[in-house]
Amino acid sequence: MLSGKTALVTGSTSGIGLGIARSLAEQGANILFNGFGDAIAIEKLYQDVGVEFGVETAHHNADMSKPAEIAAMFAFAQDKFGGVDVLVNNAGIQHVANIEDFPAERWDAVIAINLSSAFHTTRLALPGMKQKNWGRIINLASVHGLVGSAQKSAYVAAKHGLVGLTKVTALETAQTGVTCNAICPGWVLTPLVQKQVDDRAAKEGLGNDAAKKALLAEKQPSGEFVTPEELGALAVFFCSPAGAQVRGVAWNMDGGWTAQ
Ligand code: NAD
Structure with a gap:
């Protein structure tokens, strides 16, 4: 379905981004990976996905908090693949603290990576998508784009902002072949969430499985991770x-x- 198209998935060296990159590759899309990690492991990761699905793959290590590096990644995508047809704004970080204890530089980092990066990628992707009259922008928001939780001020603010950016992008492209939508997952067991499981286990003296159950029981009625x-x-x-x-x-x- 996506053969001949190229997907840029930010933050795709791990977790949800990697899962989405693999699903798009399975549909025939070439994949430009982005994200941090061990250089040798990343090279193996993108080459393996290329071989498994018979698509072209590459990696660019732009720091999504840095607009100049994001622009360099788009220049690379243009050279290597002729542009970006599917943009998945997925890179994200979390910081958990009460507002009065929240370090200002962590606030800035969460807003830059979880929200502002999507503005920069979207503004760089739209001209090419509009020219081809086809494009898909998918923003990885969160249930925290729809509801709040204590101690997650920056994350909740960024994700609500990302849902807002999604609506404006959708309106500005409404009469074109470009669409923009947000996905709002509940708990997904990735390194980002495992850290919160570990913190809870340490704080409440629980084992790993009990801490996972406690985390799910608090918010996610299914009792299962997405x-x-x-x-x-x-x-x-x-x-x-x-x-x-x-x-x-x-x-x-x-x-x-969010049905509760
Ligand atoms: P993860 O920690 O497994 O992966 C995050 C990815 O982002 C990694 O590839 C990492 O290298 C990359 N990254 C981090 N900072 C970066 C930066 N400055 N520049 C470039 N890449 C950077 O996290 P995840 O759980 O897979 O989360 C992915 C997205 O899904 C995030 O936006 C997160 O907020 C969202 N989300 C996660 C959950 C969950 O339960 N895990 C729920 C809802 C939404």
Whole structure:
């Protein structure tokens, strides 16, 4: 379905981004990976995905908090693949603290990586997408783009902002073949969440499994984690012809979190 198209998935060396990149590659898209990690492991990762799905892959290590590096990544995408057809704004970080204890530089980092980076990638991707009259922008927001949780001020503010940016992008592209939508996952067991499981286990003297159960029981009625593969399938739907008139939604996949 996506052969001949190129997807840039930010923060795709791990977790949800990697799951979505694999799902798009399975549909035939070439993938430009982005994200941090061990250089040798990353090279193996993108080459393995290329071989497994028979697509072209590459990696660019732009720091998504730095607009000049984001611009360099788009120049690379233009040279290597002729542009970006599917943009998945996924890179994100978390910091957990009460507002009065929240370090100002962590606030700035969360807003830069989780929100402002999506503005920069979107403004760079739109001219090429509009010219081809086809494009898909998928913003990885969160249930925290729809509801709040204590101690996550920067993250919740960034994710609500990302849902807002999604709506404006969808309106500005409404009469074109470009769509923009947000995905709002509940808990997904990735390194970002494992850190919160570890913190909880340490604080409450729990084992790993008990801490996971406690985390889920608090917010996610299903008692199950959402998986990167399930999120990848939703991203594929947004890219499909049937998704052409899905515009500006914030689609939760959250085990019932926001139904409460
Ligand atoms: P993760 O920690 O597993 O992966 C984050 C990715 O972002 C990694 O590839 C990392 O290298 C990259 N990254 C971090 N800082 C970066 C930077 N400055 N520049 C470039 N890349 C950077 O996290 P995840 O859980 O897979 O989260 C992915 C997205 O999904 C995030 O936006 C997160 O907020 C969102 N999300 C996660 C959950 C969850 O439960 N895990 C729930 C809702 C939303």
